[in-house]
Amino acid sequence: MDEYKVEASALHAFIVASFRAVGFSAAKATRAANVLHYADLHGHDTHGVANLANIYLDGTTAGEIDAQAEECWVSDRGACATLDAQGGLGLLAGQTAMSHALEKAQEFGVGCSVVRNSSHFGAAGFYASMALDQGLIGMAMTNLGGEPVAHPLGSVAPLLGTNPISFATQSSKGNVPFVLDMSTTVCASGKLKQALRLDKQIPDGWLVDKYGRSSNNPQNYLDGKASLPMLGGALADQGGHKGLGLGVMVEVLCGALAGAHTSAMKQAQGRNSVGHFFLAINPGFFGSASSFTESIDALLATISGAEVHSAYAPLMYPGQPDAITKAERLAHGIPLDSALLSQLDGIADKYELATLKRAAE
Structure with a gap:
């Protein structure tokens, strides 16, 4: 599947405009966009703009999320x-x-x-x-x-x-x-949906069927043919x-x-x-x-950088890979696959927003 780069600030502005289009104030839209933008910048692609339409915008228009809610x-x-x-x-x-x-x-x-x-x-x-x-x-x-x-x-x-x-x-x-x-599950459910969107197989152990066999097809999660186990796997041992x-x-x-x-x-x-x-x-x-x-x-x-055996990648602690990704994406843009970009174009068309400019990888 083709992949494109979108300039980080442009993607943030698009998210803000999308939230505003479903009834959020400018201040609330900006604050909400900051969270999704954090995910996209740090490489947590399953928790960023990929969720904009199906979780947040659709949830708001369906009444599951109240754009006018006043916290107390x-x-x-x-x-x-x-x-x-x-x-x-x-x-x-x-x-x-x-x-x-x-x-x-x-x-x-x-x-x-x-x-x-x-x-x-x-x-x-x-x-x-x-x-x-x-x-x-x-x-x-x-x-x-x-x-x-x-x-x-x-x-x-x-x-x-x-x-x-x-x-x-x-x-x-x-x-x-x-x-x-x-x-606290083997993987976030968003990773399964992302793999399905990209038409990719998933690693062993992410899904397990009723016989305890590992499934590499993310569609089996949505079809109920295989289930998502907790961190550590499907077995106690x-x-x-x-x-x-x-x-x-x-x-x-x-x-x-x-x-x-x-x-x-x-x-x-x-x-x-x-x-x-x-x-x-x-x-x-x-x-x-x-x-x-x-x-x-x-x-x-x-x-960080501790010696590892030759079969293993260099050791980093949680937070280091994210920092490297953030620097790369701020400098060169955030990668989005063509299927996700098509979804974002649909948002732009539905709410009369400017489409995102993109550059091919």
């Missing part, structure tokens, strides 16, 4: 707070809640915010990374509300969401920060029980604690209530902030 704090005590997104865009509610957690961490040493009645919030790493400029530690999680997609340890029915976790911390020497952003445990942990924090839906609420009436969890930690409240960051520097230095 239903609880705010000490270092803890609960935000009701009122059925609005998770891309916005997530930023509001993480900003509040960061403010509380500056005051109390820790800050925690949870969100209920929200929707898909994009790349978890965006929110954890909000802590970096303040020298804080950030953590972000989300569930899928009452719409599970994962089948842990061979379960017949889907029991959990992809339930991503992100954790970010800065170093003191201006080095690339540590930014972990991972689903491969570590699948660890992914199950992490997935349930996310449900506890994002669902039960936040007052949102959990994956157990598959038959819930009305709008799906997705939940988020955000934690900010101020290292200066636990000891010397400079000693902490020096320790992080030393830790990351032992991993």
Whole structure:
């Protein structure tokens, strides 16, 4: 499939215009676009503009997401707070809640915010990374509300969401920060949809059928012929029980604690209530902030570029590949496949927007 490059700022402007076209204010559209743009710049292509039409624009026009929603704090005590997104865009509610957690961490040493009645919030790493400029530690999680997609340890029915976790911390020497952003399933479901769009096979273990056999056809996910296992795989002796445990942990924090839906609420009436969890930690409240960051520097230095056996790629810690991709894409543009560009052209036509200019690879 052909691939093209689109200038980064032009793609961001297109996303803003698209959100505005379905009723978001200029300020909200820009904030929402920032999250998708973060994903596209850092190489998380399954969580960027690829989701613009089917999750965000279609969700808004169908009434699943309320462009006019006004978030409200239903609880705010000490270092803890609960935000009701009122059925609005998770891309916005997530930023509001993480900003509040960061403010509380500056005051109390820790800050925690949870969100209920929200929707898909994009790349978890965006929110954890909000802590970096303040020298804080950030953590972000989300569930899928009452719409599970994962089948842990061979379960017949889907029991959990992809339930991503992100954790970010800065170093003191201006080095690339540590930014972990991972689903608690073997892969994000968006990777399966991306492979289908690109007409590509998927690696062994991403999908498993009812006989425990690996499937390399992403279409089998949508057809229900193969299921998405938790991190570690479909079997306990491969570590699948660890992914199950992490997935349930996310449900506890994002669902039960936040007052949102959990994956157990598959038959819930009305709008799906997705939940988020955000934690900010101020290292200066636990000891010397400079000693902490020096320790992080030393830790990351032992991993980055550490000697590996000849059969393996050079070792990098989470966050380094993203930084390399960001620099490349800012300089040379963001790669988009022809199928996705056709979808974006459809958005432009539907909402009378200018189409994106592109250059062939």
